[in-house]
Amino acid sequence: YISTAHPIFNEREDFNGAVILFHDITDIKKYESLQKEFFGNVSHELKTPISAIKGCTEILLNGAKNDPQTCDEFLTIIQDENNRMEQLVKDLLLINRYEHDQIKHNTDRVCLNELLTDCIVQTLNIANLKNQKIMLEATEDYSLDGDYIKLQHCFLNLLTNAIHYSGEDTTITIRIRQRGSNIETQVIDQGIGIPAADIPHIFERFYRVDRARSRHTGGTGLGLSIVASIIEAHGGNIKVKSELNKGSKFIVTLPQKMKK
Numbered sequence: 001y002i003s004t005a006h007p008i009f010n011e012r013e014d015f016n017g018a019v020i021l022f023h024d025i026t027d028i029k030k031y032e033s034l035q036k037e038f039f040g041n042v043s044h045e046l047k048t049p050i051s052a053i054k055g056c057t058e059i060l061l062n063g064a065k066n067d068p069q070t071c072d073e074f075l076t077i078i079q080d081e082n083n084r085m086e087q088l089v090k091d092l093l094l095i096n097r098y099e100h101d102q103i104k105h106n107t108d109r110v111c112l113n114e115l116l117t118d119c120i121v122q123t124l125n126i127a128n129l130k131n132q133k134i135m136l137e138a139t140e141d142y143s144l145d146g147d148y149i150k151l152q153h154c155f156l157n158l159l160t161n162a163i164h165y166s167g168e169d170t171t172i173t174i175r176i177r178q179r180g181s182n183i184e185t186q187v188i189d190q191g192i193g194i195p196a197a198d199i200p201h202i203f204e205r206f207y208r209v210d211r212a213r214s215r216h217t218g219g220t221g222l223g224l225s226i227v228a229s230i231i232e233a234h235g236g237n238i239k240v241k242s243e244l245n246k247g248s249k250f251i252v253t254l255p256q257k258m259k260k
């Protein structure tokens, strides 16, 4: 893309050349297309629950409200779709906040054992509904530099996914261990697993392996992308190993000391 071009003349006013300024706008174009895709996805994700709520309300107003069973059914759909929209808006706000926030400014010494115990306590109720066991395996206390709230958000997300995507009477294991100057945390489930072809994409925004199974659990497909950006902002990384119908293992590696 040429931003400016200036002709150069000599004393006799003969054309002698030109100064042409080029701007490489590949990155800007890439950003614009990502932004377009993002808004396209958001609109699409909002359109589906809005149409469902609109459809159900119309049917109810056209007489279905007089039948208690149908009324219950449609009201439940309206409630579910409303919850999905609420979760989507919450996730979008988080993306917006994390992208404009400097995690390094909020670092503290975080005890990972304490943080993970907190996450387990918060998810026990939903795990109990499926008679699932959650185990924490750690031979000592592990501490690292990090933002407690954001790291808690990450591990809560991984733990809730493990619960959602696993069946009844299964066990979820959280294992912490030292890896050189890093701390590795594994969240291991015995759930439905992730097909090999989908694994490279699950950290992308709005990516869901199977809409039907995700919809059932009320997912937005944004959870893991938020997790990945928080872990990266801490100088760490996240990997996944999974086998269909056997289970998944999410491996989070975080440095003990964050680079200033």
Ligand code: ADP
Residues within 6 Å of the ligand: 161, 162, 165, 189, 191, 192, 193, 194, 202, 207, 208, 209, 210, 214, 218, 219, 220, 221, 222, 223, 224, 225, 248
């Ligand atoms: P969602 O909100 O749909 O759960 P996520 O970003 O958290 O979105 O996850 C993306 C997709 O990865 C999910 O739709 C789900 O299919 C798959 N997934 C995530 N965690 C697990 C897990 N522990 N077991 C099986 N599949 C999982």
